Amino acid sequence: MLPGKKKGFELDPRLESESKQVMWLGLCELRIRDDRRWPWLLLIPQRPGIEEIHDLTPLDQAMLSFETNMVSQALKDMTGCTKINCAALGNIVRQLHVHIIARHENDAGWPGPVWGYGEREPYRREDLHQLAENIKRKL
Amino acid sequence: MLPGKKKGFELDPRLESESKQVMWLGLCELRIRDDRRWPWLLLIPQRPGIEEIHDLTPLDQAMLSFETNMVSQALKDMTGCTKINCAALGNIVRQLHVHIIARHENDAGWPGPVWGYGEREPYRREDLHQLAENIKRKL
Numbered sequence: 001m002l003p004g005k006k007k008g009f010e011l012d013p014r015l016e017s018e019s020k021q022v023m024w025l026g027l028c029e030l031r032i033r034d035d036r037r038w039p040w041l042l043l044i045p046q047r048p049g050i051e052e053i054h055d056l057t058p059l060d061q062a063m064l065s066f067e068t069n070m071v072s073q074a075l076k077d078m079t080g081c082t083k084i085n086c087a088a089l090g091n092i093v094r095q096l097h098v099h100i101i102a103r104h105e106n107d108a109g110w111p112g113p114v115w116g117y118g119e120r121e122p123y124r125r126e127d128l129h130q131l132a133e134n135i136k137r138k139l
Numbered sequence: 140m141l142p143g144k145k146k147g148f149e150l151d152p153r154l155e156s157e158s159k160q161v162m163w164l165g166l167c168e169l170r171i172r173d174d175r176r177w178p179w180l181l182l183i184p185q186r187p188g189i190e191e192i193h194d195l196t197p198l199d200q201a202m203l204s205f206e207t208n209m210v211s212q213a214l215k216d217m218t219g220c221t222k223i224n225c226a227a228l229g230n231i232v233r234q235l236h237v238h239i240i241a242r243h244e245n246d247a248g249w250p251g252p253v254w255g256y257g258e259r260e261p262y263r264r265e266d267l268h269q270l271a272e273n274i275k276r277k278l
Contacts, residue, residue, distance in 0.1 A: 070193075
């Protein structure tokens, strides 16, 4: 079993293929979505079979809130963005995942939502790696 | 001062004009967005000048998480929806507000996000009132 990997939990293959791991937190795996249009992080609670935040245990709900807000603050400090967009949607990928996105005025799709907007634009590999390192240092 | 109204807090006029009050919770005012395309609730923490969840105090962050998850569970039970969409965006209206939306397969815009999709379709006044009563009973 890989370090940090929780028994019975398998990351959704669509989340896996479109994002890169940053680190493990207490409850969640933190990943970056590989889309250079927006600094976009994902928190995935390592709990099998959960689709809604309210289906987590009360302790896990509190942990998720703590980790979401910690990452959100770090991303805002790092990017100096205008607004953090934070959401759990899951209409397509049902495995519970929380989006934390740094939005800047006049970025792609501003002030509309990012989901479903245009086509994903992957980073250059070294830029994605660098962004992951920068986030790790901020946390 | 109105009952439940917190000193120094003024509801954003755009939130006020497009939604109807359901009730006051411990931290938030709970409102329904007046758009019959989706059952759509709003939680507005009664704290002046706050734009990001991570700018609330730790206690308020915990309260907001608790109230969001309680309302989300109630809305899912009430509607039998496929998926709850829960988000704090604020790109247009900066006053902190959390969206809790019941999504059904094949509803307007499914599986895309609701924000910016088409034009708002107000309820008939009695339907909006009834929905508010139903939510109150569920909480």
